[in-house]
Amino acid sequence: SLAETPGYFSIGKTATAEKPARGGYDPNARIASFVGAFPGYAPRYAVLVTLDEPQAVEGTFGYATAGWNAAPTYAAIVGRIAPVLGVMPAGPEIAALRFGAPPGERRADLSSADAGGGM
Numbered sequence: 001s002l003a004e005t006p007g008y009f010s011i012g013k014t015a016t017a018e019k020p021a022r023g024g025y026d027p028n029a030r031i032a033s034f035v036g037a038f039p040g041y042a043p044r045y046a047v048l049v050t051l052d053e054p055q056a057v058e059g060t061f062g063y064a065t066a067g068w069n070a071a072p073t074y075a076a077i078v079g080r081i082a083p084v085l086g087v088m089p090a091g092p093e094i095a096a097l098r099f100g101a102p103p104g105e106r107r108a109d110l111s112s113a114d115a116g117g118g119m
Contacts, residue, residue: 003034030064047077
C-alpha cells in the first residue's frame with residue numbers, strides 16, 4: 001500500500017469522488033481523500049488528507065485517485081509527525097505480526113506488545 005510508512009503500521013481508507021457540476025458531476029474534477037490511524041495495532045492518532053483536484057503525473061502512472069495521491073501524502077505526514085508525537089517505529093516483532101488473520105487462524109496476541117510513545 002502506498003499509505004505505508006516503514007515502522008508505523010497504519011489502518012485507513014481511500015475515497016475518490018467526482019466534483020459536482022451543473023447537471024451532474026465533472027469526470028475531470030475530483031476530490032481524493034485518505035483517512036488513516038496509527039499505530040494500527042493500537043490507534044492513537046488519526047490523519048485526514050483531502051486533495052482538491054489532484055493531478056495525474058508520471059509518478060502516479062497517470063492516475064489522479066486517492067490511492068495514488070492522498071495515500072502517499074498520508075504516509076509522508078505520518079513519517080514526519082509520528083516521532084514528534086512520541087510514537088516510535090515498531091520493531092520487527094510487531095511488523096511481522098499478522099493482523100486480521102483469516103477465519104480459523106489465530107490472530108496476533110498484542111497484550112504484551114510495546115505500542116511505543118509511552119502514553
